[in-house]
Amino acid sequence: MKKRLSVLLSVVLILGLVFASFPFKAATAATTVKITLLETSDVHGVIYPYDYFKDAPANGGLAKLSTLVKGVRAENPNTLLLDDGDNQQGTPLTYYFNKVDTTTPNPMVAAMNIMGYDAMTLANHEFNYGLAIVDKARSEAKFPWLSANIYKQDGTNYFTPYIVKTVAGVKVGILGLTTKNIPNWEVPANIKGLVFKDTVDEAKKWVTVLKDTEKVDLVVVLAHEGLEKDIDTGKDLGTSIENQAYAIAMTVPGIDVILTGHTPLHPRQDTQWRACDAAEECRRRDLQGRHHDGTDCHRLEGCHENRSQSPRNCRHRG
Ligand SMILES: [Zn+2]
Numbered sequence: 001m002k003k004r005l006s007v008l009l010s011v012v013l014i015l016g017l018v019f020a021s022f023p024f025k026a027a028t029a030a031t032t033v034k035i036t037l038l039e040t041s042d043v044h045g046v047i048y049p050y051d052y053f054k055d056a057p058a059n060g061g062l063a064k065l066s067t068l069v070k071g072v073r074a075e076n077p078n079t080l081l082l083d084d085g086d087n088q089q090g091t092p093l094t095y096y097f098n099k100v101d102t103t104t105p106n107p108m109v110a111a112m113n114i115m116g117y118d119a120m121t122l123a124n125h126e127f128n129y130g131l132a133i134v135d136k137a138r139s140e141a142k143f144p145w146l147s148a149n150i151y152k153q154d155g156t157n158y159f160t161p162y163i164v165k166t167v168a169g170v171k172v173g174i175l176g177l178t179t180k181n182i183p184n185w186e187v188p189a190n191i192k193g194l195v196f197k198d199t200v201d202e203a204k205k206w207v208t209v210l211k212d213t214e215k216v217d218l219v220v221v222l223a224h225e226g227l228e229k230d231i232d233t234g235k236d237l238g239t240s241i242e243n244q245a246y247a248i249a250m251t252v253p254g255i256d257v258i259l260t261g262h263t264p265l266h267p268r269q270d271t272q273w274r275a276c277d278a279a280e281e282c283r284r285r286d287l288q289g290r291h292h293d294g295t296d297c298h299r300l301e302g303c304h305e306n307r308s309q310s311p312r313n314c315r316h317r318g
Helices: 061-075 093-100 106-117 132-142 199-212 244-250 279-284
Strands: 006-014 016-024 032-040 080-084 119-121 150-152 163-165 169-176 194-196 218-224 258-260 297-306
Touching: 032 061, 032 150, 032 169, 032 218, 032 258, 061 080, 061 106, 061 258, 080 169, 093 106, 119 163, 119 218, 132 297, 199 218, 199 244, 218 244, 244 258
Parallel strands: 032 080, 080 119, 169 218, 218 258
Antiparallel strands: 006 016, 006 297, 016 032, 150 194, 163 169
Protein backbone atom coordinates (compact mmCIF):
# COMPACT_ATOMS: atom_id res chain seq x y z
CA MET A 1 0.00 0.00 0.00
CA LYS A 2 1.34 3.35 -0.96
CA LYS A 3 1.76 5.25 2.20
CA ARG A 4 2.16 8.93 2.49
CA LEU A 5 4.29 9.52 5.46
CA SER A 6 3.93 12.55 7.59
CA VAL A 7 6.66 12.88 10.14
CA LEU A 8 6.61 15.32 12.97
CA LEU A 9 9.88 15.16 14.80
CA SER A 10 10.02 16.39 18.29
CA VAL A 11 13.22 15.61 20.17
CA VAL A 12 13.70 16.45 23.79
CA LEU A 13 16.73 15.57 25.90
CA ILE A 14 15.90 15.69 29.57
CA LEU A 15 18.34 14.28 32.08
CA GLY A 16 20.01 12.31 29.35
CA LEU A 17 16.83 11.30 27.62
CA VAL A 18 16.08 12.00 23.99
CA PHE A 19 12.46 12.07 22.98
CA ALA A 20 11.16 11.93 19.45
CA SER A 21 7.61 11.52 18.22
CA PHE A 22 6.46 10.41 14.78
CA PRO A 23 2.85 10.65 13.74
CA PHE A 24 2.24 8.50 10.67
CA LYS A 25 -0.76 9.16 8.48
CA ALA A 26 -1.87 6.89 5.66
CA ALA A 27 -2.92 8.71 2.49
CA THR A 28 -6.14 6.83 2.03
CA ALA A 29 -7.35 6.56 5.57
CA ALA A 30 -7.56 8.79 8.57
CA THR A 31 -5.27 6.54 10.55
CA THR A 32 -2.55 8.25 12.49
CA VAL A 33 -0.01 6.41 14.59
CA LYS A 34 2.19 8.35 16.93
CA ILE A 35 5.47 6.66 17.78
CA THR A 36 7.75 7.99 20.47
CA LEU A 37 11.48 7.26 20.54
CA LEU A 38 13.38 7.63 23.78
CA GLU A 39 17.17 7.53 23.81
CA THR A 40 19.66 7.41 26.64
CA SER A 41 23.40 7.56 25.99
CA ASP A 42 26.64 7.61 27.95
CA VAL A 43 24.93 6.65 31.18
CA HIS A 44 28.34 5.45 32.39
CA GLY A 45 27.42 3.21 35.26
CA VAL A 46 24.92 5.42 37.05
CA ILE A 47 21.74 3.76 38.29
CA TYR A 48 20.75 5.70 41.37
CA PRO A 49 20.84 9.50 41.85
CA TYR A 50 24.00 9.01 43.82
CA ASP A 51 27.65 10.00 43.39
CA TYR A 52 29.37 6.62 43.45
CA PHE A 53 32.76 8.25 44.01
CA LYS A 54 31.84 10.71 46.76
CA ASP A 55 29.15 8.64 48.48
CA ALA A 56 26.77 11.55 48.23
CA PRO A 57 23.42 12.38 46.61
CA ALA A 58 23.59 13.41 42.98
CA ASN A 59 21.30 14.06 40.07
CA GLY A 60 20.64 11.78 37.13
CA GLY A 61 20.88 8.04 36.63
CA LEU A 62 18.63 5.31 35.30
CA ALA A 63 16.35 5.21 38.34
CA LYS A 64 15.19 8.78 37.83
CA LEU A 65 15.01 8.28 34.10
CA SER A 66 12.80 5.26 34.69
CA THR A 67 10.18 7.50 36.23
CA LEU A 68 10.26 9.75 33.17
CA VAL A 69 10.04 6.75 30.85
CA LYS A 70 6.98 5.44 32.68
CA GLY A 71 5.34 8.82 32.25
CA VAL A 72 6.02 8.89 28.51
CA ARG A 73 4.77 5.34 28.08
CA ALA A 74 1.61 6.20 29.96
CA GLU A 75 1.03 9.00 27.47
CA ASN A 76 1.91 6.89 24.45
CA PRO A 77 2.20 3.08 24.60
CA ASN A 78 3.80 3.18 21.13
CA THR A 79 7.17 4.09 22.61
CA LEU A 80 10.60 2.60 21.94
CA LEU A 81 13.32 2.94 24.57
CA LEU A 82 16.87 2.85 23.18
CA ASP A 83 20.34 3.21 24.68
CA ASP A 84 23.31 4.45 22.68
CA GLY A 85 26.00 2.71 24.69
CA ASP A 86 28.79 3.53 27.12
CA ASN A 87 26.72 2.23 29.99
CA GLN A 88 29.11 -0.51 31.19
CA GLN A 89 31.90 1.70 32.55
CA GLY A 90 32.27 4.84 34.59
CA THR A 91 31.63 4.24 38.30
CA PRO A 92 32.90 1.94 41.06
CA LEU A 93 29.65 0.02 40.56
CA THR A 94 30.51 -1.02 37.03
CA TYR A 95 34.17 -1.55 37.90
CA TYR A 96 33.27 -3.93 40.71
CA PHE A 97 30.80 -6.00 38.74
CA ASN A 98 32.91 -6.12 35.57
CA LYS A 99 36.30 -6.58 37.21
CA VAL A 100 35.95 -8.03 40.72
CA ASP A 101 32.68 -9.95 40.94
CA THR A 102 32.03 -11.17 37.44
CA THR A 103 29.60 -13.93 38.35
CA THR A 104 26.78 -11.83 39.79
CA PRO A 105 24.30 -10.58 37.18
CA ASN A 106 25.39 -7.29 35.65
CA PRO A 107 23.62 -4.47 37.51
CA MET A 108 23.35 -2.09 34.55
CA VAL A 109 21.77 -4.78 32.42
CA ALA A 110 19.46 -5.75 35.29
CA ALA A 111 18.28 -2.17 35.60
CA MET A 112 17.83 -1.81 31.86
CA ASN A 113 15.88 -5.08 31.75
CA ILE A 114 13.52 -3.72 34.39
CA MET A 115 13.10 -0.51 32.42
CA GLY A 116 12.21 -2.52 29.32
CA TYR A 117 14.76 -1.25 26.82
CA ASP A 118 14.06 -2.27 23.25
CA ALA A 119 17.69 -2.20 22.07
CA MET A 120 21.09 -0.68 22.69
CA THR A 121 24.14 0.04 20.58
CA LEU A 122 27.58 -1.03 21.75
CA ALA A 123 30.03 1.78 22.38
CA ASN A 124 33.74 2.08 23.04
CA HIS A 125 33.57 1.67 26.81
CA GLU A 126 31.59 -1.55 26.54
CA PHE A 127 34.90 -3.20 25.62
CA ASN A 128 36.97 -1.91 28.55
CA TYR A 129 36.75 -5.18 30.45
CA GLY A 130 37.17 -7.53 27.52
CA LEU A 131 34.98 -9.46 25.18
CA ALA A 132 34.05 -12.19 27.67
CA ILE A 133 32.51 -9.54 29.92
CA VAL A 134 30.68 -8.06 26.94
CA ASP A 135 29.30 -11.47 26.05
CA LYS A 136 28.25 -12.14 29.65
CA ALA A 137 26.39 -8.86 29.96
CA ARG A 138 24.82 -9.27 26.55
CA SER A 139 23.61 -12.76 27.44
CA GLU A 140 21.81 -11.35 30.47
CA ALA A 141 20.07 -8.62 28.50
CA LYS A 142 16.45 -9.04 27.49
CA PHE A 143 17.06 -6.59 24.64
CA PRO A 144 19.41 -6.85 21.64
CA TRP A 145 22.88 -5.28 21.60
CA LEU A 146 23.36 -3.74 18.18
CA SER A 147 26.37 -2.88 16.06
CA ALA A 148 26.38 -3.21 12.29
CA ASN A 149 30.02 -2.25 11.74
CA ILE A 150 31.76 -4.65 14.14
CA TYR A 151 32.78 -7.82 12.36
CA LYS A 152 34.60 -11.07 13.03
CA GLN A 153 37.71 -11.94 11.08
CA ASP A 154 35.62 -14.15 8.80
CA GLY A 155 33.57 -11.16 7.64
CA THR A 156 30.42 -11.96 9.56
CA ASN A 157 28.88 -9.60 12.07
CA TYR A 158 29.78 -10.15 15.72
CA PHE A 159 26.66 -8.39 16.95
CA THR A 160 23.13 -7.98 15.60
CA PRO A 161 23.33 -5.20 12.98
CA TYR A 162 19.74 -4.00 13.27
CA ILE A 163 16.28 -4.86 14.44
CA VAL A 164 12.90 -4.22 12.93
CA LYS A 165 10.12 -3.51 15.36
CA THR A 166 6.54 -3.17 14.23
CA VAL A 167 4.89 -0.51 16.32
CA ALA A 168 1.14 -0.20 15.82
CA GLY A 169 1.56 -1.42 12.25
CA VAL A 170 4.56 0.79 11.43
CA LYS A 171 7.81 -1.04 10.66
CA VAL A 172 10.66 0.72 12.43
CA GLY A 173 14.22 -0.29 11.51
CA ILE A 174 16.82 0.47 14.16
CA LEU A 175 20.44 0.30 12.98
CA GLY A 176 23.31 0.25 15.46
CA LEU A 177 26.67 1.85 14.61
CA THR A 178 29.76 2.04 16.81
CA THR A 179 32.63 4.52 16.57
CA LYS A 180 35.34 2.96 14.44
CA ASN A 181 38.17 4.39 16.54
CA ILE A 182 38.02 1.71 19.23
CA PRO A 183 41.22 -0.08 18.10
CA ASN A 184 43.12 3.17 18.74
CA TRP A 185 41.89 3.34 22.33
CA GLU A 186 41.34 -0.15 23.58
CA VAL A 187 43.72 -2.76 24.93
CA PRO A 188 44.18 -5.13 21.97
CA ALA A 189 43.39 -8.23 24.03
CA ASN A 190 39.95 -6.78 24.87
CA ILE A 191 38.89 -6.66 21.22
CA LYS A 192 40.86 -9.55 19.83
CA GLY A 193 39.40 -10.84 16.60
CA LEU A 194 37.10 -7.89 16.00
CA VAL A 195 37.16 -5.61 12.95
CA PHE A 196 35.69 -2.11 13.25
CA LYS A 197 34.57 -0.87 9.86
CA ASP A 198 33.77 2.65 8.69
CA THR A 199 30.35 3.76 9.91
CA VAL A 200 29.48 5.81 6.82
CA ASP A 201 30.10 2.83 4.54
CA GLU A 202 28.20 0.53 6.86
CA ALA A 203 25.29 2.94 7.17
CA LYS A 204 24.96 2.99 3.37
CA LYS A 205 25.07 -0.80 3.28
CA TRP A 206 22.57 -1.47 6.04
CA VAL A 207 20.10 1.32 5.35
CA THR A 208 19.74 -0.20 1.89
CA VAL A 209 18.95 -3.53 3.51
CA LEU A 210 16.39 -1.94 5.80
CA LYS A 211 14.69 -0.07 2.96
CA ASP A 212 14.88 -2.60 0.13
CA THR A 213 14.84 -5.96 1.90
CA GLU A 214 13.07 -5.30 5.17
CA LYS A 215 10.75 -2.67 3.65
CA VAL A 216 10.69 -0.60 6.79
CA ASP A 217 8.63 2.58 7.07
CA LEU A 218 11.09 4.40 9.30
CA VAL A 219 14.88 4.16 9.57
CA VAL A 220 16.41 5.10 12.91
CA VAL A 221 20.20 5.08 13.21
CA LEU A 222 21.42 4.63 16.76
CA ALA A 223 25.05 5.65 16.39
CA HIS A 224 27.58 5.77 19.17
CA GLU A 225 29.51 8.63 17.70
CA GLY A 226 28.99 12.34 17.29
CA LEU A 227 29.31 15.15 14.82
CA GLU A 228 32.69 15.72 13.22
CA LYS A 229 31.60 19.09 11.85
CA ASP A 230 29.79 22.07 13.33
CA ILE A 231 26.14 21.63 12.41
CA ASP A 232 25.68 25.30 11.62
CA THR A 233 28.89 26.31 9.90
CA GLY A 234 30.17 23.00 8.55
CA LYS A 235 33.53 23.76 10.18
CA ASP A 236 35.59 20.62 10.56
CA LEU A 237 36.11 19.79 14.22
CA GLY A 238 39.00 17.46 13.55
CA THR A 239 37.37 14.40 15.11
CA SER A 240 36.37 12.44 12.04
CA ILE A 241 38.53 9.52 13.12
CA GLU A 242 35.92 8.81 15.81
CA ASN A 243 32.84 10.86 14.83
CA GLN A 244 31.06 10.50 11.50
CA ALA A 245 27.45 11.37 12.23
CA TYR A 246 27.64 14.52 10.09
CA ALA A 247 28.87 12.55 7.09
CA ILE A 248 26.18 9.92 7.62
CA ALA A 249 23.46 12.56 7.80
CA MET A 250 24.70 14.34 4.69
CA THR A 251 25.58 11.40 2.46
CA VAL A 252 23.45 8.39 3.34
CA PRO A 253 19.95 8.49 1.85
CA GLY A 254 16.96 6.89 3.49
CA ILE A 255 17.62 7.78 7.12
CA ASP A 256 14.79 9.41 9.04
CA VAL A 257 16.47 9.95 12.40
CA ILE A 258 20.02 9.76 13.70
CA LEU A 259 20.39 9.40 17.44
CA THR A 260 23.96 10.05 18.54
CA GLY A 261 26.16 10.03 21.62
CA HIS A 262 29.81 9.84 22.67
CA THR A 263 31.10 13.32 21.92
CA PRO A 264 31.51 16.17 24.41
CA LEU A 265 29.71 18.63 22.17
CA HIS A 266 26.61 20.36 23.45
CA PRO A 267 23.85 21.84 21.32
CA ARG A 268 24.18 25.52 20.68
CA GLN A 269 22.91 27.39 23.65
CA ASP A 270 20.98 29.98 21.72
CA THR A 271 17.23 29.70 21.78
CA GLN A 272 16.58 31.10 18.36
CA TRP A 273 14.27 29.13 16.14
CA ARG A 274 15.52 28.65 12.64
CA ALA A 275 14.01 27.42 9.44
CA CYS A 276 15.58 24.95 7.06
CA ASP A 277 14.61 24.06 3.57
CA ALA A 278 15.82 20.53 2.99
CA ALA A 279 15.41 17.18 4.60
CA GLU A 280 19.16 16.92 5.01
CA GLU A 281 19.10 20.20 6.82
CA CYS A 282 16.55 18.77 9.19
CA ARG A 283 18.78 15.80 9.78
CA ARG A 284 21.74 18.06 10.40
CA ARG A 285 19.82 19.45 13.33
CA ASP A 286 20.44 16.25 15.18
CA LEU A 287 21.18 16.40 18.84
CA GLN A 288 24.60 16.42 20.37
CA GLY A 289 24.97 16.10 24.09
CA ARG A 290 27.40 14.85 26.66
CA HIS A 291 25.63 13.66 29.73
CA HIS A 292 27.97 11.41 31.63
CA ASP A 293 26.41 12.38 34.91
CA GLY A 294 22.92 12.53 33.52
CA THR A 295 22.50 16.15 34.51
CA ASP A 296 22.38 17.87 31.17
CA CYS A 297 19.10 19.29 30.08
CA HIS A 298 18.73 20.15 26.43
CA ARG A 299 15.83 20.52 24.14
CA LEU A 300 15.64 20.04 20.38
CA GLU A 301 12.30 19.98 18.76
CA GLY A 302 10.18 20.47 15.77
CA CYS A 303 11.19 19.11 12.39
CA HIS A 304 8.16 18.56 10.23
CA GLU A 305 8.70 16.53 7.10
CA ASN A 306 6.21 15.34 4.58
CA ARG A 307 7.84 13.05 2.08
CA SER A 308 5.36 13.80 -0.65
CA GLN A 309 6.21 17.47 -0.45
CA SER A 310 9.24 19.48 0.43
CA PRO A 311 9.91 19.67 4.16
CA ARG A 312 8.16 22.64 5.61
CA ASN A 313 10.26 23.62 8.50
CA CYS A 314 12.85 22.53 10.96
CA ARG A 315 13.31 24.08 14.32
CA HIS A 316 16.20 23.69 16.64
CA ARG A 317 16.71 24.87 20.14
CA GLY A 318 19.76 24.10 22.26
ZN1 LIG B 1 31.86 6.75 23.73
